[in-house]
Amino acid sequence: MSTVTGVSAADELPGPDGGTPLRGDRASTGRLGDRLFGGFATFSGVLVIAIVTLIAVFLVVQAIPALTNNSENFFTSRVWAPGGEKPAFGVLEFLWTTVAASTIAMLIAVPVGVAVALFLTQYAPVWMRRPAAGLVDLLAAVPSIVYGLWGLIVFFPVWKPVQQWVEDKLGWFPLFGTAGITGGTIAFIGVVLAIMVLPIVTALSREVFDQTPATHKEGALALGATQWEMIRTAVLPFGKPGVISAAMLALGRALGETIAVTFLVSALPDGAKWTWSLFNGGETFASKIANNASEFSNPSKTGAYIAAGLVLFVLTFVVNSIARIVIERRKAFSE
Amino acid sequence: MAKRIDVSDLNVYYGSFKAVEGVSMTVEPRSVTAFIGPSGCGKSTFLRTLNRMHEVIPGGRVEGKVMLDDQDLYAASMDPVTVRRTVGMVFQRPNPFPTMSIYDNVAAGLRLNGVKNKKTLDGIVESSLKGANLWNEVKDRLNKPGAGLSGGQQQRLCIARAIAVQPQVLLMDEPCSALDPISTLAIEDLINELKNDYTIVIVTHNMQQAARVSDRTAFFNLKATGEPGRLVEVDDTTRIFNNPSQQATEDYISGRFG
Ligand SMILES: Nc1ncnc2c1ncn2[C@@H]1O[C@H](COP(=O)(O)OP(=O)(O)OP(=O)(O)O)[C@@H](O)[C@H]1O
Ligand SMILES: [Mg+2]
Numbered sequence: 001m002s003t004v005t006g007v008s009a010a011d012e013l014p015g016p017d018g019g020t021p022l023r024g025d026r027a028s029t030g031r032l033g034d035r036l037f038g039g040f041a042t043f044s045g046v047l048v049i050a051i052v053t054l055i056a057v058f059l060v061v062q063a064i065p066a067l068t069n070n071s072e073n074f075f076t077s078r079v080w081a082p083g084g085e086k087p088a089f090g091v092l093e094f095l096w097t098t099v100a101a102s103t104i105a106m107l108i109a110v111p112v113g114v115a116v117a118l119f120l121t122q123y124a125p126v127w128m129r130r131p132a133a134g135l136v137d138l139l140a141a142v143p144s145i146v147y148g149l150w151g152l153i154v155f156f157p158v159w160k161p162v163q164q165w166v167e168d169k170l171g172w173f174p175l176f177g178t179a180g181i182t183g184g185t186i187a188f189i190g191v192v193l194a195i196m197v198l199p200i201v202t203a204l205s206r207e208v209f210d211q212t213p214a215t216h217k218e219g220a221l222a223l224g225a226t227q228w229e230m231i232r233t234a235v236l237p238f239g240k241p242g243v244i245s246a247a248m249l250a251l252g253r254a255l256g257e258t259i260a261v262t263f264l265v266s267a268l269p270d271g272a273k274w275t276w277s278l279f280n281g282g283e284t285f286a287s288k289i290a291n292n293a294s295e296f297s298n299p300s301k302t303g304a305y306i307a308a309g310l311v312l313f314v315l316t317f318v319v320n321s322i323a324r325i326v327i328e329r330r331k332a333f334s335e
Numbered sequence: 336m337a338k339r340i341d342v343s344d345l346n347v348y349y350g351s352f353k354a355v356e357g358v359s360m361t362v363e364p365r366s367v368t369a370f371i372g373p374s375g376c377g378k379s380t381f382l383r384t385l386n387r388m389h390e391v392i393p394g395g396r397v398e399g400k401v402m403l404d405d406q407d408l409y410a411a412s413m414d415p416v417t418v419r420r421t422v423g424m425v426f427q428r429p430n431p432f433p434t435m436s437i438y439d440n441v442a443a444g445l446r447l448n449g450v451k452n453k454k455t456l457d458g459i460v461e462s463s464l465k466g467a468n469l470w471n472e473v474k475d476r477l478n479k480p481g482a483g484l485s486g487g488q489q490q491r492l493c494i495a496r497a498i499a500v501q502p503q504v505l506l507m508d509e510p511c512s513a514l515d516p517i518s519t520l521a522i523e524d525l526i527n528e529l530k531n532d533y534t535i536v537i538v539t540h541n542m543q544q545a546a547r548v549s550d551r552t553a554f555f556n557l558k559a560t561g562e563p564g565r566l567v568e569v570d571d572t573t574r575i576f577n578n579p580s581q582q583a584t585e586d587y588i589s590g591r592f593g
Contacts, residue, residue: 073443213430215428217391218430219430219496220432220443221445222423222424222426222497223447224416224420226416233447237432
């Protein structure tokens with residue numbers, strides 16, 4: 001799972017003795033075993049980097065001809081007509097839908113997930129902690145198609161009146177304006193994604209909170225901290241890098257989620273009016289590409305989809321880099 | 336500021352296991368009392384009952400009475416959080432909050448008490464660090480992480496953190512056992528100064544240390560493994576080390592035991 005983002009909770013935890021994990025080993029000698037293993041490790045590392053680079057180069061090469069022939073602005077256009085003599089395509093709609101739905105998912109999943117993790121590690125009765133943790137881990141492993149099915153069959157009928165109510169009461173606010181969509185909306189997809197990534201955030205946060213050293217917690221309690229103050233002074237700061245990693249992993253999944261979203265989105269007709277409403281339909285990058293796999297008939301069309309995929313790739317990469325920077329900045333204080 | 340501790344007939348349990356039995360003793364204000372005794376006899380356990388930190392451990396509970404001057408620490412109306420703000424604690428391994436700077440570590444307890452004023456905080460942080468004989472070493476790097484200090488400095492930082500909230504009593508559980516002799520001496524000097532303002536109870540395995548820093552010494556022992564620990568005797572330190580009234584104390588002090 002961690003390959004999705006390259007950030008994992010374990011990266012940020014102190015080593016077994018509480019010190020910095022070993023960086024670079026001066027003790028390695030010229031012995032055969034060391035050389036063999038060192039050589040193998042180096043080879044694997046280089047191989048992985050080479051493969052990733054080659055994939056990126058391949059994608060860029062494929063995308064360039066389509067992009068140069070594009071008669072619309074790739075980033076600001078909402079048209080998607082990559083075929084024909086004069087291909088015209090832009091990713092604005094997918095970018096908006098993807099980012100908006102993922103943002104909604106994060107706004108719900110991160111606070112709720114952290115709260116559940118805190119409950120499971122700090123407040124829940126001891127007998128209940130292990131089984132509940134097991135259950136959360138199990139939920140994190142449920143395939144996304146199941147969330148898609150559940151969303152469509154069980155959750156959508158429940159969601160519909162809620163959305164209607166918000167539209168009625170808060171429709172004057174652009175984000176909640178009526179868009180006349182009968183199927184899945186951006187907001188609905190965001191909520192389903194939130195439910196889907198919630199177990200991931202919870203499971204990973206629970207793990208780091210659980211590892212808060214007893215000495216830190218006792219240090220806070222001995223100063224006269226209440227349970228919540230102890231959590232704020234000892235547990236949350238200790239768990240913060242882990243929670244950020246968990247959120248990034250979850251965001252990575254939400255941004256790229258294909259099956260569940262493809263299942264639920266309402267594609268917009270060509271030339272639909274632009275609206276800021278979260279109750280509008282719209283495709284995400286992943287669902288657009290998945291829905292149109294059959295269209296990869298000529299290089300120019302395929303190139304357009306690959307270019308869209310590249311934007312998603314860059315988006316995920318940027319998000320991860322920001323998370324890395326946030327974690328690094330606090331590093332001196334987290335060891 | 337300092338208060339008297341009065342313990343009568345205290346039993347301490349971990350679940351159904353009775354760890355300490357029948358302790359009665361008085362700790363005078365502005366004095367240093369040392370707890371000595373073999374490993375596992377319940378010194379830490381008993382010490383933690385003096386600020387209700389044993390309740391943090393699942394199953395930890397007491398029977399008996401602990402009075403702080405005229406306050407009953409175990410009265411139904413007594414909040415353990417209030418108790419711990421009055422009775423501070425320093426642990427065996429230095430445990431500064433790793434995500435906080437030196438300044439924030441010392442200010443942590445004050446902030447919990449709702450002190451926000453920067454001037455007030457600055458003043459108390461400085462006086463606490465001075466009180467812990469650490470000011471000169473850290474005054475130029477107050478915003479650096481507390482975890483970057485040496486072990487001895489970290490322990491003094493923890494002492495500064497504990498005294499910043501101006502407790503009545505300071506409990507120390509083997510505060511020097513992870514430190515080198517020089518840092519140990521620094522902390523012993525500090526204890527000598529602190530006793531002018533606080534009631535201090537210190538657990539130690541180091542006989543010389545008990546003899547050097549304490550006014551009174553309490554000797555705890557186990558009858559046998561699996562039995563609860565008991566207080567054998569408590570007396571002036573000079574008496575305990577020169578002329579104890581119990582044979583078991585004499586044996587332990589002279590190294591014939593444990
Ligand atoms: N968290 C705990 N849960 C259950 N039993 C415990 C716990 N902590 C200590 N005990 C038991 O209580 C008894 C007293 O332990 P305690 O730690 O108070 O001894 P001590 O005198 O401080 O020993 P030391 O000198 O080694 O620190 C021991 O039998 C120990 O096994
Ligand atoms: Mg102990």
